[in-house]
Amino acid sequence: MMQMPAPIPAIRARSALRDEVARAFAAEGDLARAAPRFQPREVQTTLADAVAETLESRSVLVAEAGTGVGKTYAYLVPLLLSGLRAMVSTATKSLQDQLFLRDLPGLMRIFGLPVQIALLKGRGAYLCLHRMEQARHAQDWPNPQTLRQLARIEVWAQSTRSGDLAELDTLDERSPVIPLVTSSRENCLGSECPKFRQCHVVQARRLALQADIVVVNHHLFFADMALKDTGMAELLPTVDAVVFDEAHQLNEAGVQFLGKLLGTSQLLDFSRDLLAIGLTEARGFGPWTELAARCELAARELRLASAGPLRGAVRLRWEERATQPAFAEALQRVLAVCQEARTHLAHVDNGGPDLAKLDDRARLLAARAEAFLQPAAPDHVRWIDLTAHQARLTEAPLDIRETLRAQVEGGSRAWLFTSATLGHDAALSWFTRSVGMEEARTLQAGSPFDYAAHARLFVPTRFPKPGEAAHPGAVAALAGRCALALGGRTFVLTTTLRALQQIGAALREQLAADGIQVFVQGEAPKRAMLAQFLAAPRGVLVGSHSFWEGIDVPGDALQCVLIDKLPFPPPNDPLAEARSRQIEAEGGNAFHDYFIPETAIALKQGAGRLIRSERDRGLLVVCDSRLVQMPYGRRLRAALPAMAPLGTEDEALDWLRTLAEGHAVPRGVAPV
Numbered sequence: 248m249m250q251m252p253a254p255i256p257a258i259r260a261r262s263a264l265r266d267e268v269a270r271a272f273a274a275e276g277d278l279a280r281a282a283p284r285f286q287p288r289e290v291q292t293t294l295a296d297a298v299a300e301t302l303e304s305r306s307v308l309v310a311e312a313g314t315g316v317g318k319t320y321a322y323l324v325p326l327l328l329s330g331l332r333a334m335v336s337t338a339t340k341s342l343q344d345q346l347f348l349r350d351l352p353g354l355m356r357i358f359g360l361p362v363q364i365a366l367l368k369g370r371g372a373y374l375c376l377h378r379m380e381q382a383r384h385a386q387d388w389p390n391p392q393t394l395r396q397l398a399r400i401e402v403w404a405q406s407t408r409s410g411d412l413a414e415l416d417t418l419d420e421r422s423p424v425i426p427l428v429t430s431s432r433e434n435c436l437g438s439e440c441p442k443f444r445q446c447h448v449v450q451a452r453r454l455a456l457q458a459d460i461v462v463v464n465h466h467l468f469f470a471d472m473a474l475k476d477t478g479m480a481e482l483l484p485t486v487d488a489v490v491f492d493e494a495h496q497l498n499e500a501g502v503q504f505l506g507k508l509l510g511t512s513q514l515l516d517f518s519r520d521l522l523a524i525g526l527t528e529a530r531g532f533g534p535w536t537e538l539a540a541r542c543e544l545a546a547r548e549l550r551l552a553s554a555g556p557l558r559g560a561v562r563l564r565w566e567e568r569a570t571q572p573a574f575a576e577a578l579q580r581v582l583a584v585c586q587e588a589r590t591h592l593a594h595v596d597n598g599g600p601d602l603a604k605l606d607d608r609a610r611l612l613a614a615r616a617e618a619f620l621q622p623a624a625p626d627h628v629r630w631i632d633l634t635a636h637q638a639r640l641t642e643a644p645l646d647i648r649e650t651l652r653a654q655v656e657g658g659s660r661a662w663l664f665t666s667a668t669l670g671h672d673a674a675l676s677w678f679t680r681s682v683g684m685e686e687a688r689t690l691q692a693g694s695p696f697d698y699a700a701h702a703r704l705f706v707p708t709r710f711p712k713p714g715e716a717a718h719p720g721a722v723a724a725l726a727g728r729c730a731l732a733l734g735g736r737t738f739v740l741t742t743t744l745r746a747l748q749q750i751g752a753a754l755r756e757q758l759a760a761d762g763i764q765v766f767v768q769g770e771a772p773k774r775a776m777l778a779q780f781l782a783a784p785r786g787v788l789v790g791s792h793s794f795w796e797g798i799d800v801p802g803d804a805l806q807c808v809l810i811d812k813l814p815f816p817p818p819n820d821p822l823a824e825a826r827s828r829q830i831e832a833e834g835g836n837a838f839h840d841y842f843i844p845e846t847a848i849a850l851k852q853g854a855g856r857l858i859r860s861e862r863d864r865g866l867l868v869v870c871d872s873r874l875v876q877m878p879y880g881r882r883l884r885a886a887l888p889a890m891a892p893l894g895t896e897d898e899a900l901d902w903l904r905t906l907a908e909g910h911a912v913p914r915g916v917a918p919v
Contacts, residue, residue, distance in 0.1 A: 268299045268325050271358070278320070281357040290692040294321040297690050298663060302329045302488055307655060307662045307687040309494075309679055311669040313694030313888075314855050318665055319350055321692075322490055326460065327351075327360055331487035331661075336463045338493035338500065339797055340368065341774075344413060346492075347462045365458035366411070367451050367482075369467050374400065374410040375430040376442040382427040385523055396424040410447025419772050426516060433513070433608045434520060439600035455482055465491070465500035469647070487660050493797075494664040495848060498647055498681040502822070505650060506627065506643030509615040511553075512636075514546035514581065517608050521588060524601045532598075533591035542588065545580045552577040553631050553638035560744055564821045565629035578616050585613035618642075630821035645825055648683030655684070662687075667855055671847040671886040694858075698888035701864040702857060705892070705899040708872045713812040719746050722811045722870045723753035725896070726787070729807050729868065730754075732903040735763050735785030737807040738798075740853045742814045744769075744791055750811065751789040763787060768794060780804075796852040801859035806906050808857045809868040813883065814849035815842055843879055847886035854887050866893075866902055 271277050272292040278285045294312055301308040302325055312318035323346075326333050337343050347366040355362050382397055396418065403415055412418060412425065430448070440446065455461045461482060471483075483489075491497055518539040525535025552574045553563070568574040592606040619640050623629045632639040644650075655662050664687075669678040675689045707725065711717040722739070730737045739754070741747045751767035758765060764783045766776050768790040780788040781804055788794070795814075816823040823845075827837035835841075850869075857865045867890060874880045893899045 262299075262303055264303055264325065264329055265296055265299045267328050268295050271295075271324050271328065277357055278324075282353075288315075288317060288695050290695055291317045291321050294318060294690065294692045295325055297688075298322045299325040299329070301663055301688075302326070302331060302661045305487075305659050305661045307684060308664070308690060309669060309675055309684055309687045310663065310665045310690040310692065311675055312665055312667060312692045313696075314667055314859060315694045315696045315861070316692050318667075318692070319346070319492070320354070322492075322663055322665065323350060323354055324358075326488065326490070327354055327358060327362060329488075332459055332485060333488040333490065334461050334463060334482065334486045335490045335492065336465055336468050338465050338496035340372070340413065340464065341797065342493060343368065343462050343464055351460065351462070362460060363458045364460045364462070365451070365454040366409075367455040367461055367463045367467065368411065369464070369470065370435065370448045371425075371429045371431060372411060372413065373430075373447040373451065374404055374407070374412060374428055375435075376404070376410075376445055376447075377436065377440050378430055378434070379404065379428040380442075381523060381527075382424075384527070385427070385519075393422070393424045393427075396422055397428065400424065400428055407447075409451070421772065426512075431516075433611060434516070434604055436600040436604055439603075452481075456485070461486070465493075465497055466504060469501045469504035469650075483654075484658065488663070489660060490663045491665070493666055495666040495668050495678065495852075497651075497664070498678075501647035501650065502643045502645070503641075505647065506641055507615060507618060508639060508641050509581075509612070509619055510637055510639040511546040511550045512639075514542060514549070514612065515637075517585075517605075517612060518542035518546065520608075521605060524605060528602055529595045529598050532595050535591075538584065538588050538591065541584045545577070545584050549577040549581055550636075550638045553640070554633050557633060558635075560632075560634045562817075562820055563631040563633065564819065564824070565623070565631065568631060569629075575620065578620050582613055582616040582620070585609045585616065589613065615640075628821055628825035643822075645822070645829055646681050646683075648681070652683040668848050668851045671844055671851075671882065677844040677848055694888060696858050696861060696863075696888070698858060698890050700891075702888065702890040703866045703893050703899065703902050704887070704890040705866060705868045705896070706872060706875045707868075707870060707896060708875065710870060710872055713871055713873075718870075719749040719811070720753055722746070722809070723750045723757065725868065725870060726750065726809045727754055727757040728896075728900060729809060729866070729903055730758060730763055730785075730787045731761060732900045733807050733907050735783065735787055736803065736805055737787045737809065738794070738800075738805060738856055739787065739789045739809045739811070740795055740856070741789065741791045741811045746811055747789060747791045754787060754789065758787065761785075765789065794856075795849065796855070798856055799859055800856070801863060803906075803909070805856065805859075806863075806865040807868065807903060808854065808865065810850070810853050810870065812871040813846055813869070813873055814853065815846045839879075843882055847883050850883060851886045858888070864906055866899060866906075868899065 269292065272287060272295055273279070274287050279287065294310060294316060297308060297310065298321060312321065335346060337346065343366060347364060351364050379400065399417065400415070407414060443449065521542060522535055522539035525533060553568055588609040589606060592602060592609060595602050596606065623642050627642050627644055629642045632641065664678070664684065669675045671677060673691060679685050679687060679689065711721045726737065726739045739750060741750060747768060751765060755765045763785045766780050766786060766788045768776065770776070771779065773793055776788065777798065780786045781800070826841055830837045830840050854867050857867050874883055893902065
């Protein structure tokens with residue numbers, strides 16, 4: 248039986264815009280005539296109608312739209328037909344590019360609208376001509392490959408109009424050349440830059456201010472609130488409507504940018520620029536080589552003091568390091584070297600904009616180091632993020648409620664928050680509480696897909712418990728059996744990077760003889776790895792965090808998604824602990840009011856990779872018996888689409904073999 252959407256609250260009498268939107272989505276409307284793949288869906292039309300009403304009333308709508316609803320068109324069509332000036336914000340650059348390069352131009356052609364659109368990303372996404380010129384004369388290149396990448400960027404720089412590095416398909420987003428040829432708030436020279444007239448960031452902001460619809464991202468939106476450095480301060484007051492797509496990531500994006508940050512990568516960038524600019528523009532006026540070396544050493548000592556005996560990527564409580572003398576001493580050394588750099592830079596304060604900006608950066612870094620030597624601000628939490636190469640010290644508010652509410656109440660404009668996952672209840676309280684939108688109108692547009700007929704859920708009950716040493720191996724063995732029955736076409740989603748490596752290695756060993764390729768996250772850029780998986784005749788992809796959402800593989804290429812265990816937030820995560828304390832202090836229950844909703848949302852995101860179109864069929868496997876054996880499992884299962892349960896592994900493998908044979912695969916139309 249097809250999953251039915253939740254009842255949608257009645258909205259006001261029809262208007263001209265709502266009538267126009269209804270005609271656009273009708274069976275004989277503009278979309279149906281222009282797009283052969285378009286098929287009218289009641290849930291999509293209802294969502295579009297609610298968006299149109301929100302635009303006219305300049306009110307707030309929180310809308311969850313399940314997979315297949317076609318929510319992108321459901322909000323873009325009313326926006327375009329309304330004639331309002333709007334800003335659309337996404338969580339990922341990939342969706343930004345999709346909206347700007349494909350969806351908006353396509354709809355503008357369909358409706359014949361002369362709408363001006365613009366794409367605005369953070370300054371780190373654009374080529375900085377001045378820093379590229381500086382990089383060309385750098386004396387300490389990491390390796391010849393980075394130098395070759397710079398050469399390719401220089402060739403591309405001659406023809407690009409936007410300066411958006413996303414145009415370079417061959418440039419890995421993790422490439423060390425990117426920070427060398429892009430600017431940050433700290434090192435940008437602004438109007439004093441010799442390349443200011445050709446600046447791609449300035450050009451992008453200028454186009455955004457002239458456009459009718461501007462596509463931005465959540466990080467950019469919140470970075471401006473904290474830094475006033477993204478161009479949003481001028482843009483936001485001029486728009487009539489704001490849309491947040493992928494809104495489930497809004498709170499985390501806001502928390503990340505509304506606090507303080509001191510990263511060892513910032514210090515290393517500063518030391519590199521101090522050496523290059525000092526020797527180029529002020530040779531003989533300061534011990535630049537010695538200062539740069541000491542700053543680099545201070546950064547590395549801070550990384551070591553932060554990590555201690557730990558290896559790999561991890562998030563640490565602040566208290567785990569703040570009480571250790573070595574950590575405080577490392578922060579003191581950062582403070583001292585930045586203050587000394589300021590002393591020498593003061594002697595060349597008339598030496599040019601690059602030297603003046605270095606002084607500003609030294610002042611900021613010293614202030615951050617000094618702040619982290621003091622107690623945290625009230626209602627804020629501190630933590631340390633460690634990766635293989637850097638440490639980031641962060642202090643942030645627990646949520647964005649007050650900040651976002653002030654924006655929503657600060658002007659007469661429409662606000663739409665939408666995502667495929669915003670809550671596990673009709674009030675969408677997981678999202679509305681976190682962003683202070685409890686009074687907003689909510690809507691749940693359920694997926695039109697027939698999950699009960701086309702998808703199955705298998706939860707093995709005789710299985711090692713999560714946390715037991717045998718669990719990763721058992722997950723890999725079951726995933727291997729599923730992949731063999733299906734002939735590949737499988738995603739394995741893990742909740743930790745450690746499990747990712749263990750399961751990936753075990754699967755490779757298990758499947759090598761059968762010619763099934765195993766792709767493991769981290770061995771190639773995300774986009775390249777997905778392309779390799781799709782190109783492989785028989786493939787399994789093992790991914791963690793970044794593969795749980797934003798991945799769209801419709802059709803037969805992916806028919807089994809296996810999740811290693813329930814994605815509970817780590818209980819020792821500093822943010823989770825602080826939010827739990829806050830809930831308990833307010834009289835709530837942290838497990839039921841925080842951990843279960845967070846887990847339900849993450850589980851729903853992971854399961855959402857399976858069924859992406861009307862014709863898709865597949866199997867979801869969750870290798871965690873708590874989903875069926877614990878009392879809270881009912882709440883978590885309710886968050887999932889209504890898939891038919893399978894009781895045994897034999898039944899699950901038989902279902903996969905049926906899919907592999909391709910018998911009676913239902914045909915349909917992919918959503919738009």
